[in-house]
Amino acid sequence: MSGFRHGAGRLGDAQLNFTFDGKPMLARAGDTVASALLANGVEVVGRSFKYHRPRGVTSSGPEEAGALVTIGAGGKADPNARATMEPVTQGLEVFSQNCFPSPKFDLMSVNGLAGAILPGSLFSAGFYYKTFMWPAALWYKFYEPSIRAAAGMGVPPKVADPDIYDRIQMFCDVAVVGGGSAGLSAALSASQSGLRVVIFDEHNDLGGQLLNEANSDQNADLEQWRKDTIAALEAADNVTVLARAVCWGRFDGNMLAAHQSVDGKVRQNYIKVQAKKIIIAAGAIERPLVFGNNDKPNVMLASAARRMLNHYGTATGKMLAVFTNNDSAYQTAFDYSDAGIKVSAVVDSRQYPSEALVDGCMSRGITLHTQAVVTEAKGWQAVRSIEIADLAANGQSVSNRRRVACDVLAHSGGWTPQVQMAAHGGKPPIYDKTIAAFVVGDQAPDTYSVGAAEGENGLLAGVAQALEAAKAACAELGGTAGAVTAPPQDRDGATNIVPLWSVPAKGKQLVDIQHDVTAADVVQSHSEGFVSVEHLKRYTTLGMANDQGRTSNVNALAIMAECRGVSIAEAGTTRFRAPIAPVSMGGFAGREIGKHFKPVRRTPMQEWHEKAGAVFVQAGMYMRPQYYPQAGETIDDAYERETEHVRKKVGICDVTSLGKIEIVGPDAAEFLDRVYINMFSTLKVGKARYGVMLREDGIVYDDGTTSRFAEDRFFMTTTTAKAGPVMAYLERCLEIDWPELKVRVSSVSERWGAMAVAGPDARATLTAAFPSVDFSNEAFPFMGVVHAEHNGAKLVILRISFSGEMAYEVYATSEHATDIWQTVVDAGQAYDIVPYGLETLGALRIEKGHVTGAELDGRVTLGDVHMDGMASKKKWFVGKNLKQREGMVHPDRPQLVGLKSVDPRTPISTGSILVTEANATAGADKQGWVSSMTYSPELGSFIALGFLRGGKDRIGERIYAAYPVKGKNVEVEVVSNHFVDPTNDRVKG
Amino acid sequence: MIRINCPYCGEREHSEFTYGEDATRTTPDNDAPMEEWNKFVYERDNPAGEHIEYWHHAFGCRAWLKVQRNTITHDISWVGLPHENPEAAS
Known part of the structure; x- marks a missing residue:
């Protein structure tokens, strides 16, 4: 126990209760989990990622790499939360991570010992690449389970997240990222122009580094300025202040993405802000120094120790020591001393700190060690003393090691400007020697x-x-920014830093505290040839944790630059990518979860199908009946029954999902002649024709039936899958390729419900249903089209057949479609009509040898599916030029064939490859594939459609459909793809 | 997010649009030699910088638009109808 509640800071008096690993703790309103844990004397908060070293609070902000905790329990559990960013709420449950049985005593920390004993530490640089290579057999048995148990962070909850997340779309003229003194001033000044302003800050309290300042009488005017500025922004109608909103990425068109935590019904908002100008005032983050055991609990950034005391009223220890290479950390020593807390030493690696700093130490009685370093933090669990030493003038060695007592060590290695958001604009940051850090320099547009x-x-x-x-x-947006009051006090920004990238002494020196990457790992990465910063990152996983290298990047690449003997500028930085902070997936999903993930399209007859007990299957966005089981039936029983019934009697199937497009205008026929391979200008009014479209490269695109309603009016159907793409394609043709054609296309897919009525009794059924229509062969022959009305419904009836039976497709206006369906079903009772689903639809068309998307898979030519004869020689059409290429007409191309199991009860798996030898192994001559299969009640056998090399001329051959992964090898006979009624008599009957 | 100023609907987020194709190609004559068609269908320039392309306002007015987009910065400097062209100077 070293931390304690020292005073009020800026927090109110309200007390909150929370628990840490079940232990009750006290906090004040405004505390973060980190400040509250420190105030309760907690030092060890968790264990590290790989070595299970004890870890405590290292910072007071988004760069937190030590105190990662799980917030909440059950479905609300949020693992790997940074304790420094999570406000304490009443009753909050906080849990430590990655430790068993407890953070103070952890069995896995033996990894740290193993590292010292074994040649090359168990988890050293490049570990993933080396360990997983050989022997492969150990992967599942040993490596994966043991690594999973040893390494890692918090455990994600196994139950659904009960919280609500929202997405918000915003627009503004000026977006300000960061609510410190600069951001607040910029936002207030911009707001006075009347332009719309949005300001983000990831903290609960705005003010940035101002919150590090003591809340004392001396600073009262500065604190008042902060409060007044925030109040003025909140009062302005044209300003949106987003606190607790981390802006994590900047995208094309000046879009900023942010996640905002909120209290209430909604847990987080994912906010997209479309900004015209972006002011990035994201501040800077203090860098750690790299010395032995610098990851030990109670080693923390100097600015963090200061904010804990001054803002949260939490003293981080009872005896403070400071280690620095620049001026800024002295203020931490002074503030602690002024608050009555003993400061045992300031250790400065520089030879000559300024007189003012030396005086500041002397007047407070603080011992100052110059040209000195901390070589190691000591203490079993947390810091109890430090070992310090004098640094040689060349910086390469140390001498005169001695102990200094302390229970908290505040350190500062300089400041790293937060350039990530600016760098997302595309320009790499540049190195600034005076502050020993990267800055943006060349600004991206509007930034x-x-x-x-x-x-x-x-x-x-x-x-x-x-x-x-x-x-x-x-000014660029045509506005005039207003004058705002400057802060009443100044703070000198010069840090007079003399870089000290690592202390020349032994011991575990952590560079990336969160990912357990040591200075030795960086050196090892260099010696093994991974010298570019991008390689270094991937080889060591440095900077990949949820702090995204905020504290580690500059130190690591400086050490690498030293190894390579190049300047830091030359070594460069890794590319900054979004998100720069951990963000929840929930925000991206918003409310589009569960049933709202994707809309479901319903046909007008959906309820009828549900009542009839249909089993549904997803087909595109539609849920379509797959089959209608009767009591005790399996899916196979049901579709075999339905299929047989359609062939013997009559069935009805919902085909509403087909794409339907009306094509209207004086040039409609000419238009269709161009997009279809066959002629439509010769189609008579009141007739339908099957049509095939090609792509420009000559591959089959889609097929369907198009009817002519009038000279200038056609009704096209497309496959379900291509309904959208074909519509867009037709629009493109008319607007881009042939604007001279006077044609309009409109999608009427939603206007019509559609049903196929198929089977020998289809005519009788429909005659009974719609007595006003003459269904006789003479009046309504195959490929005929009839318009009718029935009880207020408009009907279009096409005599076309997908099943190979005598069949009609009845299109009824959507609002009447269920009535019409019922009318047909009622009339069909006399003929035992059954509804049939997608399985039977598939079985019937496979028996008939009709192709669908399974066959027309974007690789198939007209010749492959025996349709080359359909292509008109009298006209040009899309795809005509390239369909004649040598490779497209080669006789050895795989061609559509029928396949019949030699043993009729053996199914042929879709996706099997076709080979000529039994028990084919890898390397066998693969001559084709199986595209669809079914059991055919008519043939009493399993049958399939497939593509076989030169298949047209191989009818009668016996080959094998092999599925090596499933160990299947089925002997099949090659037959015509027209299994049923090859002479097409039934459809015309 | 890229934003596209549709001449019919106004400025909209690019998620309302789908990319169509390169708009700098010229369709060969119907009876042009196969080589020419082959080039038309398969050969594309991949310019770093300004590019003119077709976009479809699929979730808006469903118009096909011609768009000038910088392939490096994703800046959209001009949007027009398919038969229009940006000024050479832009």
Whole structure:
């Protein structure tokens, strides 16, 4: 126990209760989980990713790499949450992660010992690449289970998340990313132009680094400025203030993406903001120093220790030591000392800190060690002392090691501007030697990176930059930014940093604390040839954790640059990609989950099918009846019965899902002649014709039946799958290719419900149903089209057949379609009519040898499906030029054949390959494939359609349909694809 | 998000549109030699920079539009109807 509640900070007096691993704890309203845990004396919060080293709070912000916890339980559990970003709410349950049985005593930490004993640590750099290579047999048995148990973070909940997530679309003129002094000033100034302004900050409290300042009388005016500025923004109608909203990516067209946490019914909002100008005032994040055991609990960033004390009223320890290579950390020592907490040492790696800092230490009685470093943090679980030493003038060695007592070590390795959002604009950041960090420099269009995010750490200087940006952004949008009051005090931004990338001493020196990547791993990566920063990242997994390298990147690439003997600028940074912060999947999904994931299209007859006990199957967006089982029937029993029944009597099937397009205009016939391979201008009014379309490359695109309603009016049907694409294609042809044609196309798919009535008794059934229509062969022959009305419904009846039986397709206006269906079913009772589903539809068309999407799979030519004869020689059509290419007409192409099991009761699996030898193995000559299969009640055998090399001339051959993965090998006979009624008599009967 | 200013509907997010194809190609004559058709169907330039292409306002007015898009920055500098062309200067 070292941390304790010291004072009020900026928090209110309200007390909250929460639990950590079931233990009751106290917090104040405004606390984060991190500040509250520290105030309750918790040091070890969890265990590290690979080595199970104890970990505590390392920061006070989004860069948190140590204190990762699971927030909430059950479906609400949110693993890997950063304790520094999670506000405590009444009754909150917080759990440690990756430790068994408890964070203080963890069995797996033996990994850390193993690393010291075994040659090459168990989880050292490149571990994933080396370990998983050989022997493969150990993968499932040993590596995966043991690694999964050893490495990792929080456990995702196994039950559905009960919370609601929303998506919000916003527009604004000026978006400001970051609510520190610069961001607040820019937003307020821009808002006075009247333009729409949005400002994001990922923290609960806006103010950025101002929140690190002591809430003292001396700073009262500064605190008042912060409050006034926020209040002015919140009061302005044209400003949206989004607190707890992390802006995690910038995309094309100046779109910013953010996740906002909210309290209430909705847990998070995913916000997309379309901005005209973007001011990035994302601030800077303090870098850690790299020394021995720098991951030990109670080693924390100096600015974080300061914010804990000044903002949250939480003292991080009873005796503080500071280790720094720049000026900024001194203030932490001073603030702690002024708050009455003992400061045992300031260890500065520089030789000559400024006089003011030296005086500051002296006046407070703080021992200052210059040209000195911390070599190691000591203590069993958390820091209890540090070992310090003098640093040689060349920085390469240390001497005079000695112990200094402390229970918290605040360290600072300089400041890293948050350039990620600006870098998403496309420009790589550049290295600035004076602050030893990367800055944006060359700004992307419409983007202004200002303040600490651009390397300007001074308070007034940063605000001035922000106001300049607001002025320029507003001016470009035709507005005038207003004057705003500057902060009443200044803070010097010069850090006078002298880089110290790692301490020349032994011990585990962590670079990426969250992913357990050490300085030694970076050196090893270099010695094994992975020297580019992008390779370094992938080889060591550095910067891949949910802090996204905020604290580790610059240190790591500086060490790599040192190894390579190049400058840091030359080593460069890895590319910044969105999201820059962990975001929930729930936000992306929004409310489109479960049944709302995808709309379901329903045909007008859906309820009828449900009442009839249909089993449904998804077909595109439709749920279509698959079969209508009778008591005790399996799917096979049902479709075999339905199929047999259609062939012997009559059946009815819902075919509403077919695409339906009306094509109207004086040039409609000419248009169809161009898009179909066969002639439609010769089609007589009142007749239908089967048509096939090709793509420009000569491959079959789609097929369907088109009827001529009038000279200038056609009614096209497309396959269910291609309904949308064919419509878009026809529109394209008319608007782009042939604007001279006077034709309009409209999708009427929703206008008509459709049903196929098929079987020898189809005519009798329909005659009974619609007495006003003459269904005689003479009046209504095959391929005839009849318009009718029935009880207010408009009907279009086509005499066409997909099943091979005498059949009609009845199209009825959607609102009447169920009535019409019922009318047909009632009339069909006398003929034992049955409804049939997709399975039977498939069985019937396979028996007949008709093709569908399974055959027309985008690889098939007209010749492959024996339709070349249909192609008109008298006219041009789309695809005509390229369908004649050598490869498209080669006699050895796989061609459509029928396949019949030699043993009739043996099914042929769809997807089997066709081979000539029994028990084919890999490397066998693959001569084709099976595209669809069914049991044929008519033939009393399993049959299939497939494509076989030169298949047209191989009728009668016996070959094998092999499915090696399933160990299947079925002997089949090659037959014509027309299994049933090859002379096509039934359809004309 | 790319935003496209549809001449009929106004500026809309690109998720309302589907990309169609390269609009810089010229369809050969119906009786042009196969080689020419082959080139037309299979050969595309892949320019880094300004490109003119067709987009379909599929979830809007369903018009086919001609769009000038920078393939590097995704900036859309011009939108017109299929028979129109951007000024050479733009």
